[in-house]
Amino acid sequence: MRKSLPTALATLAVVCLALTPARAAQSYAERVRQAVLPNGLKILLLEDHKAPIAVLQVWYRVGSRNEQLGRTGLSHLLEHLMFKGTQKVGPEEYSKIIQHNGGDDNAFTSDDATTYFATIASDRLGVVIDLEADRMQHLAFDDAQFTPELHVVMEERRLRTEDNPVSALFEQASAVAFSAHPYQWPTIGWMDDLKQATRQDALEYYRTYYSPGNAVVVCVGDFAADALLAQIEKAFGSIPAAAPAPAVRAIEPPQQGENRTVLRRAAQLPFVAIAYHVPNLKGPDAPVLEVISAVLSGGKSARLHQQLVYQKRLARDAGASYELTTIDPGLFILYGQPLPGKSAKNVEQELLGQVERLQRTPVDDRELTKVRNGLEAAFVFGQDSLFYQGMVLGQYEMAGDWRRIDTYLPNMRAVTAQDIMRVAKTYFTPLNRTVATLEPLPSAGKAPEPAPAHPTGVVH
Amino acid sequence: MRPQRSTARCGSAHAGIGVGPRRAASRSMSWLATCMLSAWAATAAATPPAARFTLSNGARLVVSEQHALPLVAIDMFIDAGSRRDPGGQEGVAALTADLLTEGTERRSAEEVSRAFDAIGAAYSIAAGVDFATANMKFLSKDLAAGLDLLFDVLLHPRFPEAEVARRREATLAHMKAEEDEPGEVAERAFLKAIFADGPYGHPVIGYPDAVRKLTRKEVAAFYSQNYRPDGTIISVVGDVSASDIRERMEKALRQWQKGTAVAFQYPPDRPATATTVAINKPITQANIVLGHMGIARDNPDYYPVLVMNFILGGGGFSSRLLDNIRTKAGLAYSVASFFTPNKAPGSFQVVMQTKNASTTDAIRRACAEFERIRTEAVGDDELNDARLYLTGSFPLKLDSSAKMASFLTQVEFFNLGDDYTDTFKQRINAVTKDDVRRVAQKYLQPDQLTLVVVSDLSNVQAPTAPVCVETGSGGGDQGTGAGGHKPAPVP
Secondary structure, three states: OOOOOOHHHHHHHHHHOOOOOOOOOHEEEEEHEEEEOOOOOEEEEEEEOOOEEEEEEEEEEEOHHOOOOOOOOOHHHHHHHHHEEEEOOOOOOOHHHHOOOEEEEEEOOOOOOOEEEEEEEEHHHHHHHHHHHHHHHHOOOOOOHHHHHHOOOOHHHHHHHHHOHHHHHHHHHHHOOOOOOOOHHHOOHHHHHHHHHOOHHHHOOOOOOOOOOHHEEEEEEOOOHHHHHHHHHHHHHHOOOOOOOOOEEEEEEOOOOOOEEEEEEEOOOOOEEEEEEEEOOOOOOOHHHHHHHHHHHHHHOHHHHHHHHHHHOEEEEEEOOOOOOOOOOEEEEEEEEEEEOHHHHHHHHHHHHHHHHHHOOOOOOHHHHHHHHHHHHHHHHOOOOOHHHHHHHHHHHHHHHHHHHHHHHHHOOOOOOHHHHHHHHHHHEEEEEEEEEEEEOOOOOOOOOOOOOOOOOEEE | OOOOOOOOOOOOOOOOOOOOOOOOOOOHHHHHHHOOOOOHHOOOOOOOOOEEEEEEOEEEEEEOOOOOOOOOEEEEOOOHHHHHHHOOOOOHHHHHHHHHHOOOOOOOOOHHHHHHHHHOOOOEEEOOOOEEEEEEEEEEEHHHHHHHHHHHHHEEOOOHHHHHHHHHHHHHHHHHHOOOOOOHHHHHHHHHHHHOOOOOOOOOOOHHHHOOOOOOOHHHHHHHHHOOOOOOEEEEEEEHHHHHHHHHHHHOOOOOOOOOOOOOOOOOOOOOOOEEEEEOOOOOOEEEEEEEEEOEEEOOOOHHHHHHHHHHOOOHOHHHHHHHHHHHHOOOOEEEEEEOOOOOOOEEEEEEEEEEHHHEEEEEEOOOOOOHHHHHHOOOOHHHHHHHHHOOHHHHHHHHHHHHHHHHHHHHHHHOOOOOOHHHHHHHOOOOOOHHHHHHHHHHOHOOOOOEEEEEEOOOOOOOOOOOOOOOOOOOOOOOOOOOOOOOOOO
């Protein structure tokens, strides 16, 4: 089914930004029970009794940020291998056991963290707890499991990046924007690094990063926190503490001139992304950047859609992306895809025009009020989902401290039109930007077409 | 379309090819959710307590009071899906749904967007095949404003010529961009091959040549013919009172009168013929769709088919296709099978992607699994696991107000009954091993499979029909799983 992109983006932007209660009676600090076991495992429990279910997430403080050139993609590869079993549990049994108990499970990896989760009837949480405690210390797999899974990950990379021009462009933009920091490489890893990864690499990586002191258990749902805490303590408490994982020392130096990069490959339409280095939630300007992101792309009435898509009919899609909860400072990205017949250059100029407008003209009260309403509504929507509440807790904790969640909305409400102008002038400078452009190659007459009937216009 | 920095294990994903967020935030949630659910999941859940009304104009209203959070979720079906696109106007249902939010008698397009954003509402109005869907979520303090806006766009659209031109242009651009999504290209070619010119044969978004010719006239005609209260279902879930909602709806919809649209008639199924469609793209993977006609939602075999498909390829990491093609052979990241249970018989599909060189191997493995489930009884464990998952995961499918609203609408649309929780469990638990084999033999037809492959054809030769017949030309079969199985002739 087709969903209009502006709507999809609006929802995205709103959900990403949402964080603190508008009229929620209690703060996260009041609602979340935190405990730290002697072996270093941190536990965050949030009771929510809407339905007799719960989500349990185990967050490991390891992602592609912890990798090195030549061995990129190991964090994500290990995420896949974590389902290959232990001394007690057979290969791929994990998901079968969860499904047997009526639950769903999966995992994902980002720059900063690797997360495993299961959603299940709350009276079955013990099953998840035992499985997670087991695989935190007893992962076991041989080459017969390793090799096919490595191929699966390569297929995943083909699916997500190799055969997706826009995704490939974003990969290249990061690779160019960062020179010293690991955020330069993709979470899934470079293909040639994947080809050379070994079982030994993965096991070593597991031993280095998977330990109670490097993990956080987050659980949200229909349980009594005291009883659940005791259950978690019993399962994880005996896991020995391990040496602290090596710290990431890389610091991205200030950029001193514009980067431009062009990706030329087969594609239907061009695409342009403009990225600026910006602070994350550890800096005082983060709430201002959040608000700017909503001003630019928080809904169909936001500036980029209104100007580029609606008024000027230059782009089929345009938006902005900023993420607060990174461990190290990341990028603020503006992007647009030209309509057929319109050029990437035009879209780039218009995106830069919108940046200038932020720097020159104060945002009026009506627009600021609209943005705030959107953020407050999105917060309540976020509370409708157990999974999302767990995500917010985990992401904030990975980025430093989950308690910062409670400062989000007050900080955001304090943002003024003057702040927006100041912050736009500080970070959105030519010296600090990377412009990445996808230039489609005309599809050459490749192989002859042996196909019979097909819908119009799909053959190249 | 946002930069992607997170990546996941997702087994049965068939979505998730698009660009996600930089890290692990909201988009990954939506595609993770897609990964986790089997294709049928939307109709499986514990029925929430709900009041049901028929409004004086014939629209049906379902209200479930949920007071835990100050929000309201609305989900509507209107009998205005792409199955009603007139020949030569493929895409008019989609364009009409799209244009509802582009100007009303009271508001310009810009004012509509601003009004939604001013209350922070999340919303989407889009055509599907059987019906158009409108859904909206807002804070309960904004109930009056939210309903006013929703019914303004649904009942009083103006379809200004300038906006029709804009959306037409955007639709054509969208089609062009989708040519870079090989999975989408394959899906379209597949539906065209099996449904031909039938109501499900064209993409909801339409064909470029048809869309280019659509004007205000066709859109307005489609609207006045099909946007009618008869057949409309409205579900409201959240911090509301059922009687208050009923009163508000009666008032808001008073002027919305029944139409003259005749009940939709599906043309009879055309006899299936196995075909192979190969489409050339300069890409690294073969995007494969393998399948044929499926069943309608009201087919009495729906429940055994659900169980059978779970074991075959709907059950994520528990499924045979995933175990064979992904876990054992490492040939694909995503492999899944699903039936699409529409009002009329939809499709059955196996969807997977594999590097060009392993195309034949992956297809042969799928064929072997069709054969195995048709000829051998499934294991006791497999049957038991499928039952436990399908019945036990009920509440998970209902874990947000929006999902609950969408569920209630479907229960109403397919007449599943307000005791659906119980009947669903009973029917799933009643499925036997014999049932599984019987429905596998009846609804999987290896000699009638249509195959679509979108790949770099300079590097790979797609098999020709009939697909699941041993030809002896191996494609790098690695000897694991059930590859090399000799298919029996099919009755």
